[in-house]
Amino acid sequence: MATDKKTIGITKANAAALAGLVSAGRFGSELDAAKFAMAYAIKAGVTAGSTDGAETKWNVGSVDPDGSMRSLLEALCPESAEPYRLAEHLMNEGIKSLAVKIGASGDLYETLFPAPPSP
Amino acid sequence: MLQLKALHVEDFGPFKGHQTIKLSLQDGVTVIYGENMRGKTSLLNAVRFAFFGKVLGRGTKAMSLHKVGNWEQAAKGTYGFQVQLEFKDEDHEYKLTRSCRPRNGVSTPSGDDDYAVDYYLEKDANVLGPQQAEAELKRILPEQISRFFLFDGELLQEYEDLLSSETDMGRRISEAIERILGVPVLTSARTTLLRLKEKSEHREATAAQGDQKTREFGNQLADLHAQRQVLNEELQRLEGELDSMRSQKASLEEAMKKKERVAALLDKRETLDRLMREIEARRALKQTELQQAMSGAWCALLADPIRNATKALRESELALQTELWREDVLRGLQAHAGSECPACLQKVSSDARKRIESSIHGASDKERAEKSRELAALRRKLAALEQHAGAARTDVLRILWEAVEEAAVDHAAKKGERDEIAKQLESVDEESLRKTKADFESTIRHIDVLEKGVAKTRASLDQSKSDAENIQKRLDKLAGGNLGTERRRREMFSDLHRLFDEAVGAYREQLRKRVEADATRLFKALTTEPEYAGLRINDSYGLTIVHQDGSDIPVRSAGAEHVVALCLMGALQNNAPLRGPIVIDSPFGRLDRGHTKNIVRALPTMTKQVVLLVYDDELPPDLARNELKSKLRGEWRLERRSARHTALVPRKD
Amino acid sequence: MTSAAKPKSDDQFQSLLDTVERLRRDKFQQLDAGLVRELLRLHSNGAAADGELIRGVEQAVERHLTKEG
Missing domain, CATH: 3.40.50.300 (P-loop containing nucleotide triphosphate hydrolases)
Structure with a gap:
């Protein structure tokens, strides 16, 4: 069994986008924004993979103090053996696509509160 | 002309x-x-x-x-x-x-x-x-009456001041009207005759001083005349100063009127600044709350995957659990061979016992432990799913989000309004506005002091005149020297002065009637309201619209003001020598x-x-x-x- | 500087004179109508200086007094 990561990082390319997400004022911290990005990536269908070249940003202990995130990831992405590596990948992927999306629509509102499908 | x-x-x-x-x-x-x-x-x-x-x-x-x-x-x-x-x-x-x-x-x-x-x-x-x-x-x-020949809408608006005797602008316009109508001819005659009357009184007093019998009265009168002269000069000085202060007040009043709009804008800007600060504070508070709530926002995104995963895991949990329960039941039956089935309380037949033994044959203890671990892991995941599903409160998030947005929109609207006002105030010298206000107040105080001074001087003058009159009456009973000639001259000036004094009032009255009649004639031609019967003039030539039932029309619009002012212009042109x-x-x-x-x-x-x-x-x-x-x-x-x-x-x- | 060629101005003089004359007739009969008219005429020339006016009025009254004896 491979060893999962003990830290989570963000690539240089995504660091600016993450900072941008936070400076828009909706998130209280970069970690909140990164988690949001992670969820965004899961919702977009990413369930596996890993990101190379991420620069350490957090210890998993501070990202997931009670381990519940790990359990959640295991539940949502059962084929992944290393949930934190996956989390890191999801965060980076999410940041990348959010940056594209936010660049276009300018706001997270529609992402967060999608309009109900019209009848 | x-x-x-x-x-x-x-x-x-x-x-x-x-x-x-x-x-x-x-x-x-x-x-x-x-x-x-x-x-x-x-x-x-x-x-x-x-x-x-x-x-x-x-x-x-x-x-x-x-x-x-x-x-x-x-x-x-x-x-x-x-x-x-x-x-x-x-x-x-x-x-x-x-x-x-x-x-x-x-x-x-x-x-x-x-x-x-x-x-x-x-x-x-x-x-x-x-x-x-x-x-x-x-x-x-003459420049003083140019307003009746060269004017614009704003100048027409000023005629409203004639309706209230309080404003100095009204006083100034009234004076200009009297000037164009020729009243100064009579008032200047009255002034000349007053001066000559006083001069003749003094001559009489001097003549009285030259005679033994009348010397005492002559001396007293001469003293009183000297006093009168001093008081007259003082009164003239005070009135001159008062006059210039009043025109200063009128121009300041005018300036303030123009700046009224600016003052209102300044007030509005201040209110907007305060409101913006309040909105900003509210927005910051809501933003903090939103940021706190946003730490769980990621779970909201995953609501659907969590629901789906929970459903699948629940099914696996149930299957696994059932399997374990079944094994437990079978093991129980095997352990207590010969006893009744716990479910149907029937004897377990030997056939059935054989089947039980063969089904639990493959399930070792190790396998069972493995299944239990699997179940525990499954439950851990379910607990995690449940925990994160609970964190996904989009309704709360949405309320907070909208509160922040609303505050931001509100702020932007107020800012837009404020910027608009700021643009209008760009060229405004706020310092000069404050100065105008202060100057106005100090002018009013100065006028008050001068008015009191004028009243006091007038009272002293009246006293002096009445004293002189008493002595004059006593002197009148005596004769001597060339007193007779001086007396005749004095009486003539006195009569002439009284005649012109009364003429001023009588002529003014006639003029007002004529101006009122002409203005009314013009007004009836100009107004589009058939119920208006005409215009009524007041002492300062202010015109009020009169309804056919005889009542005054109290308020009038800027438009009506222009119409009435034009009627006054026409009436003045008709009655003035200068056309x-x-x-x-x-x-x-x-x-x-x-x-x-x-x-x-x-x-x-x-x-x-x-x-x-x-x-x-x-x-x-x-x-x-x-x-x-x-x-x-x-x-x-x-x-x-x-x-x-x-x-x-x-x-x- | 009032000239005879100013009919409107004459109108006003006449109107002023009418007012003064009516008052004289009613309440000041002891005053001479010609003198009153002369004094009014002197004052209807708006451009005259104060001193000039006073002298003019004084002379008119003196002439009148002398005439009366």
Whole structure:
């Protein structure tokens, strides 16, 4: 069994986008924004993979103090053996696509509160 | 009467170069059309400058002459301007030329001090000497009454002040009205006679001093006359000061009126600033709450995957659990061989027992432990899913989010409003606004002090006069020396003074009646309201609209104000010895078509020569032509050449 | 500087004179109508200086007093 990561990082390319997400004022911290990005990536269908070249940003202990995130990831992405590596990948992927999306629509509102499908 | 023949302007306002407008001497109206900012007010000012050397901004404030010259010419280094007015008065031809040029040695003027204003007046082609020219101009059109000949809508608005005796503007206008109506002839006669009466009283007292019998009374009277002289001088000084303070108050009042709008804007800006601070605080608070709530927002995104995963895991959990329970039951049955089945309480047959044994044959303890671990892991995941599903409160998030957005929108709206006000206030000197207010208050205090001083001096004067009268009565009983001649002279001056004193009141009363009658006649022609019966005049020539049931119409609009003011103008022109042309700038701006039509039709009856400065929408050319018919004497147009260059051209369409 | 060629101004003079004359007739018969008219005429010339006016009025009254004896 491979060893999962003990830290989570963000690539240089995504660091600016993450900072941008936070400076828009909706998130209280970069970690909140990164988690949001992670969820965004899961919702977009990413369930596996890993990101190379991420620069350490957090210890998993501070990202997931009670381990519940790990359990959640295991539940949502059962084929992944290393949930934190996956989390890191999801965060980076999410940041990348959010940056594209936010660049276009300018706001997270529609992402967060999608309009109900019209009848 | 004064009639304008031509106006030549050179680099005056937007009128670049030398331009001329010719006016017909036949009775009627000349209309000059010009859109906003083309130079209508400049044209009115050109006439004003020619006569009085002054240029007025909006209302009655004098404008800097440095700003009057044409800007395009100034940009090329040519400063200054000139106006020449050709007119006729009592069969004499006049040409008045007034120029404003940079002083010698000034190449680039920067303020009014850098200019010199000069004028000369030609009468029947002879240039008059400076004193003669000044006297002629004063006679032809005294500046104090110019308001009845050269005016705009704002000046018309001022006539409202005549209705309240409190304002100094009202007092000033009343004085101007009396001046145009000739009352000063009587008041100046009264003043002359009063001075001569006092002089004759003193002569009598001096004569009395020369005789033994009357010396005592003569001495007393002479003393009292000396005292009266001192008190009179003091009263004159105080009244002069009071007069100048009152005009100062009137101009400050005027300035404050103009700044009222600015003061209101300043207040509004302050309110908006406060509101913006409050909204910003509210937004910041909501933002913090939102940020806290956003730490769980990621779970909200995963609501669907969590629900799906939970459903799948629950199914696996149930299957696994069932499997384990089944094994437990079977093991129980095997362990307690021969006993009854716990579910149906029947004996377990040997066949059944064999089947049980074969089914639990493959399930080792190790396998069972593995399954239990699997179940525990499954439950851990389910707990995690449940925990995160609980964190996904989009409803709360949405409320907070919307509160933040709402505050931001609110803030932006207020900021927009504030920026708009700030733009309007850009050129406003707030310091000068405060100063005007302070000056106004100090002027009011000064006036109060002066008024008390005047009252006190008057009382002393009255006392002195009554003392003198008592002694005079006693002296009257005595005779001697040449007292008789002096007494006759004194009595005559005294009678003459009383006669003219009473004449002032009687004449004023007549004038008011005549002005009221003429204004009413005009008003009935101008108003579109059939229930209005006429106008009623007050002591200061203020006019109130009267309803046919005899009651006063208390409030009137700006439009009605203009109509009433025009009636007063017409009535004054009709009763004044001094008649002349009326030059009006944009008088119809506040009036509807009905009133505009009536006024245009009535204008030729108000005075012989009228020059109207209007914009097309205010007075459409067709309307003017239809209403004036043969009384339309000329149509001109202010044609745009550039933002700073307007050409005066005859209108032909 | 009031000239005879100013009919409107004469109208006003007449109107002022009518008012003064009516009062004189009613309440000041001891005053001479010609003198009153002369004094009014002197004052209807708006451009005259104060000193000039006073002298003019004084002379008119003196002439009248002398005539009366």
